[in-house]
Amino acid sequence: MKNPFSRFISFKKRVDISLREVRSVGGDLKSQDWKNSLKPFDRNSGIASEAFKGSSRLVVMQFLTILFFVFFSYRLFDLKVNQGQALSAQADINYLRFNQIRANRGLIYDSQGINLAANEPSFSLAINLSQVADQEDLDSLLNAVIDLTDLDLNRIEARILAAQNAQIDRVALPVELEREKALPVLAQPDNYPGLAVEINPKRQYVGGESISHVLGYMTEVFDYELEVDEYYLAGDKKGREGLERQYETYLRGIKGRGVTEVDAEGRTINTRIDPGNDPLTGHDLVLTIDSQLQKAVYEAVQKG
Known part of the structure; x- marks a missing residue:
């Protein structure tokens, strides 16, 4: 009979189950890349069911950071070089x-x-x-x-x-x-x-x-x-x-x-x-x- 409280298995136990699965497939735990092995868990079984998305999110964040830096650098260059004289003249008028x-x-x-x-x-x-x-x-x-x-x-x-x-x-x-x-x-x-x-x-x-x-x-x-x-x-x-x-x-x-x-x-x-x-x-x-x-x-x- 299925344990009715299986969905409430603790996080620590879920991680332990997942690590045992990895150990049984690959042998030595230390030889495994945890980023590619640790997976989200299915709420019913407590076993990992999807590929971990952490590395993808990190790449996206890095891309957005670089994009923001490029845009900020361009605006700074535009204000200082292209519009510098016009803004300075406007400040004098003020x-x-x-x-x-x-x-x-x-x-x-x-x-x-x-x-x-x-x-x-x-x-x-x-x-x-x-x-x-x-x-x-x-x-x-x-x-x-x-x-x-x-x-x-x-x-x-x-x-x-x-x-x-x-x-x-x-x-x-x-x-x-x-x-x-x-x-x-x-x-x-x-x-x-x-x-x-x-x-x-x-x-x-x-x-x-x-x-x-x-x-x-x-x-x-x-x-x-x-x-x-x-x-x-x-x-x-x-x-x-x-x-x-x-x-x-x-x-x-x-x-x-x-x-x-x-x-x-x-x-x-x-x-x-x-x-x-x-x-x-x-x-x-x-x-x-x-x-x-x-x-x-x-x-x-x-x-x-």
Whole structure:
């Protein structure tokens, strides 16, 4: 009668039975390769019934390991050699901010060498949206702008919205800061995150009304002009009427490019001019008009 508990034969006894089978077939146990002899057991008889698969699994694992190593080596080579320059350039972009530097406008002289249109420094305010992380930062920034200027909040928000729709980080504000208000921002920029004071040349006319109709004047560029001529950015000035308009491209010069280094939180570390991209001053214009004679004639006409 078959033992009903044969399926519960201990593992030790099964191994012993298997080894006896090997010994009876091959004679000396030591001469047998246990990897080829030790076999899985049938649950009913406790006798080995299939070839042991251990060596096959080992070969598969070795193959997968080699395959993984080859793939990893290829990816490492691709990242370091093929994509190294591109990734390095992208890393530079992540912590470098580029901006245009306005050029000094060319001067206008009369026939006697008197300067009729000069340049003097002015301070303007701009918002850098790349340094604004959330709504709380934006609210703090808007409060700082209102404290520094007399601009209407709705007007500021409209400019910010237009810049966001155009995917532009820089928002130039239509305001000229007083020197006393601009200096703290320039001296301690970390206290004004997202704000930047830009120093730009401002036109100063000499000669009064007697020559103003000849020289013309300058105003901020309109929105449609930004789309027509890529030279201009929001906040730039352009010649209107007279010589300022007629010789606009001759007087305006060539803009430079500035570089701002920022840390991981967007705080400014250093600012400099990009080597080889210095702004070039516009050409000077010399007139055949004698401004003093022009003034005398104008005053005589006014007296009648």
